[in-house]
Amino acid sequence: MPLGASTTAPAGFLDLCRRSPDVCAEQGVEPTQVWSQARQLFWAGVFDSPSSEPAAVLAPAERDRSERRPVLFRALASSSRNLSWTPPRRSGQAWPSGAAAALQDEASVKLDLTAKDRDRIDRLNRELNRNIRQMSDQRQYGVSDHWAEPGGRAPRGDCEDYVLAKRRALIDQGYPPTAFSIALVVTPWGEDHAVLLMATTEGEVVLDNLTPRIMAWNRTDYTWVKRQAPGRSLAWTRIG
Missing domain, CATH: 3.10.620.30 (C8orf32 fold)
Incomplete structure (x- = not known):
């Protein structure tokens, strides 16, 4: 399949990764790193700025308040800005920065099916x-x-x-x-x-x-x- 430019993950998927980091886990990456990266991308899409994150989301007790969810989804869905993704850093391994990093270290497995x-x-x-x-x-x-x-x-x-x-x-x-x-x-x-x-x-x-x-x-x-x-x-x- 021909791959194109890096783009943002769907809002619903990012919210899933915030709620259940194990679903989005990669080998050698701690769930807290997954949760942190998903949270950053989620709020960057809402506020159109990588550094914009309300204080409420920093508190675990506040991060999954269901009454906020409809507003956040509408805000993120309306954002057309492509967000760069920085891969989580594995122990002892330095990652290149920028969107292309994800493809420079392709880690997929191709199954030889019987x-x-x-x-x-x-x-x-x-x-x-x-x-x-x-x-x-x-x-x-x-x-x-x-x-x-x-x-x-x-x-x-x-x-x-x-x-x-x-x-x-x-x-x-x-x-x-x-x-x-x-x-x-x-x-x-x-x-x-x-x-x-x-x-x-x-x-x-x-x-x-x-x-x-x-x-x-x-x-x-x-x-x-x-x-x-x-x-x-x-x-x-x-x-x-």
């Missing part, structure tokens, strides 16, 4: 598509964009939540987190949509809640917008 792997992944994809009930964030959470892993006896969610559920299930099956990337697309009928990319030795394939079929990314009829940089969590790039 027939058994393909069958297992196909079955998991179909089961989650069937078992998770489609429900909008507005109806479930009262906000326009809220990313969360579906849970409970009657899991429900929208496209991003299907993606998170599939990613979690595949990691629990033993597949490496760096083989998976979240991507945002536009459907042929003009709706924003999220899918899960899985990197294989034969190319990246798409796990999608709109179809039970797992297919190569370039065989879909989507318009590809942006994605996580391969092997990264908070680093996002445009596509093409």
